Amino acid sequence: MGMTITEKILADHCGKKEVHPCELIMANVDLVLANDVTAPIAIKEFEKTGAKKVFDKEKIALVPDHFTPNKDINSAEQAKLVREFAKKYGIVHYFEIGEMGIEHALLPEKGLVVPGDLVIGADSHTCTYGALGAFATGVGSTDVAACFLTGQAWFKVPESIKFIIYGKRKPFVYGKDIILYIIGKIGVDGALYKAMEFEGEGISELSMDSRFSIANMAIEAGGKSGIIAPDEKTIEYVKQRAKKSWKVYTSDKDAKYSEIYEIDLSKVEPQVAYPHLPENTKPVSEATNIKIDQAVIGSCTNGRMEDMRIAAKILKGRKVAPYVRLIIIPATQEIYKNCVKEGLIDVFIDAGAVVSTPTCGPCLGGHMGILAKGEKAIATTNRNFVGRMGHPESEVYLSNPAIAAASAVLGRIGSPQELGIKE
Amino acid sequence: MFLKGKAWKYGDDINTDLIIPARYLNTSEPSELAKHCMEDEDPEFPKKVSKGDFIVAGKNFGCGSSREHAPISIKAAGVSAVIAKSFARIFYRNAFNMGLLILECNETDDISTGDELEVDTEKGIIKNITKNKTYQITPIPPFMEELLGSGGLMEYVKKKKGS
Numbered sequence: 007m008g009m010t011i012t013e014k015i016l017a018d019h020c021g022k023k024e025v026h027p028c029e030l031i032m033a034n035v036d037l038v039l040a041n042d043v044t045a046p047i048a049i050k051e052f053e054k055t056g057a058k059k060v061f062d063k064e065k066i067a068l069v070p071d072h073f074t075p076n077k078d079i080n081s082a083e084q085a086k087l088v089r090e091f092a093k094k095y096g097i098v099h100y101f102e103i104g105e106m107g108i109e110h111a112l113l114p115e116k117g118l119v120v121p122g123d124l125v126i127g128a129d130s131h132t133c134t135y136g137a138l139g140a141f142a143t144g145v146g147s148t149d150v151a152a153c154f155l156t157g158q159a160w161f162k163v164p165e166s167i168k169f170i171i172y173g174k175r176k177p178f179v180y181g182k183d184i185i186l187y188i189i190g191k192i193g194v195d196g197a198l199y200k201a202m203e204f205e206g207e208g209i210s211e212l213s214m215d216s217r218f219s220i221a222n223m224a225i226e227a228g229g230k231s232g233i234i235a236p237d238e239k240t241i242e243y244v245k246q247r248a249k250k251s252w253k254v255y256t257s258d259k260d261a262k263y264s265e266i267y268e269i270d271l272s273k274v275e276p277q278v279a280y281p282h283l284p285e286n287t288k289p290v291s292e293a294t295n296i297k298i299d300q301a302v303i304g305s306c307t308n309g310r311m312e313d314m315r316i317a318a319k320i321l322k323g324r325k326v327a328p329y330v331r332l333i334i335i336p337a338t339q340e341i342y343k344n345c346v347k348e349g350l351i352d353v354f355i356d357a358g359a360v361v362s363t364p365t366c367g368p369c370l371g372g373h374m375g376i377l378a379k380g381e382k383a384i385a386t387t388n389r390n391f392v393g394r395m396g397h398p399e400s401e402v403y404l405s406n407p408a409i410a411a412a413s414a415v416l417g418r419i420g421s422p423q424e425l426g427i428k429e
Numbered sequence: 430m431f432l433k434g435k436a437w438k439y440g441d442d443i444n445t446d447l448i449i450p451a452r453y454l455n456t457s458e459p460s461e462l463a464k465h466c467m468e469d470e471d472p473e474f475p476k477k478v479s480k481g482d483f484i485v486a487g488k489n490f491g492c493g494s495s496r497e498h499a500p501i502s503i504k505a506a507g508v509s510a511v512i513a514k515s516f517a518r519i520f521y522r523n524a525f526n527m528g529l530l531i532l533e534c535n536e537t538d539d540i541s542t543g544d545e546l547e548v549d550t551e552k553g554i555i556k557n558i559t560k561n562k563t564y565q566i567t568p569i570p571p572f573m574e575e576l577l578g579s580g581g582l583m584e585y586v587k588k589k590k591g592s
Contacts, residue, residue: 030570043498047457047497055583128495129495146522146523147497148581149523151582152526155590195488195492195515228489370454371452389493391444392446393450
């Protein structure tokens with residue numbers, strides 16, 4: 007019987023010819039990741055074992071991106087703990103502020119994740135790297151601590167669901183809209199414990215940045231991972247960056263799936279997910295008369311170069327609506343620099359936006375844009391749970407960067423077409 | 430394992446931001462996290478809960494972030510087990526890895542806040558003393574039992590490493 011791309015990667019990493027769904031395996035990990043919120047617990051657990059060294063100082067990535075530049079004394083202490091650990095154990099891929107970016111934008115950009123890798127990270131959006139044809143999944147700090155010691159992690163081989171995306175996309179429809187549409191269809195536990203595999207012309211025509219947005223939000227459907235088999239675009243992306251060799255895996259024709267969904271992209275409009283679950287999606291045309299207080303463009307979902315360019319296209323020569331705050335956060339220093347080079351920062355500032363250094367910040371209600379009671383925000387982030395961006399009685403609507411930028415100008419949720427902009 | 434306590438009942442899709450909001454993630458101290466356990470779902474929870482009580486919920490409990498602060502805060506608040514129709518996978522993993530008992534039970538709709546429950550993991554049943562009913566729980570996979578029996582993942586790994 008054939009195997010899926012996910013089964014093949016997992017089999018190769020536990021030294022087996024084949025693996026089957028529900029089988030428990032102990033697999034070798036190519037990269038293990040933690041951030042300033044999750045690493046401190048992992049470090050404390052690791053040090054409790056009395057270990058003298060980590061399994062491989064080149065296979066650990068530590069990215070202090072959540073509450074940095076540090077928002078208060080406690081978060082500074084957490085970041086310090088991570089920094090001291092990195093120094094003590096000689097962790098090669100520790101990223102100090104100045105090199106740091108949002109982890110899931112940063113690691114692919116630095117070539118630290120390549121096709122065929124098996125990656126675990128103490129952050130639920132670790133599934134982002136599936137866009138490169140890697141198996142990547144979020145775990146807790148204790149899993150990371152054990153992996154620091156052994157270089158291994160246990161997995162239950164997931165069943166796979168296939169999503170075939172066909173047809174031509176409408177204007178201002180990006181990876182974000184495809185994944186929001188899917189979550190709206192299957193629900194926040196629609197892919198519970200499963201690997202979500204995306205394929206079809208609707209995927210191959212997408213940029214890598216848009217593909218990262220799709221894999222990133224697999225977790226919002228409960229998925230263990232999201233994966234897209236590598237193609238020419240993937241290899242083009244990896245070639246310029248990779249710090250190691252890669253291996254391309256693809257699913258066999260007779261691989262087994264628990265479900266197969268076919269989605270006609272020509273029928274998908276830009277999506278807006280209403281509070282308080284990412285599954286509460288509606289086409290933007292139905293989102294009328296929702297006034298906003300804040301718009302956030304950034305995060306591990308939509309803080310990449312494509313997102314910045316889309317936002318700039320909408321904002322060029324326009325002004326953010328009165329009493330609306332627009333916060334733009336390029337996800338990495340490289341993206342920030344490219345925004346400067348391309349003149350996008352000028353566009354953002356002239357429109358009345360603020361531009362921040364890379365941070366997860368407002369996405370999880372950490373800092374840099376917390377909402378007051380009763381306020382509403384549109385955000386290109388990934389979660390709109392109760393209290394996610396601040397007060398438990400505030401509201402977050404999720405969208406792509408074109409909709410978020412247009413909404414910032416309109417002062418209410420709306421589309422670029424309402425401003426007379428064509429893609 | 431035999432456990433006895435009161436039920437605190439919540440709905441579907443109780444996410445990790447409700448269990449422990451990110452504004453408290455600037456510490457990983459269990460006693461601090463316990464003070465804010467379930468705060469955005471039920472601000473009074475940390476005051477109301479007694480040692481040994483159960484959190485009972487619908488489907489997809491613990492969805493969202495991978496923050497281990499969520500199971501840490503629940504454990505530190507004194508909760509002996511979480512009983513839900515299903516669990517989000519990272520939460521499921523985290524709970525076993527750190528030795529918090531979680532139980533899958535399809536009949537949680539029948540349980541209300543305040544019900545006195547008795548859990549017998551060996552027999553795989555929950556007795557609702559208040560309502561005089563018995564529910565089945567999904568058996569824990571052997572690998573998970575081994576993890577729990579070792580006292581969580583780190584102890585398990587230490588044992589395997591022989592250190």
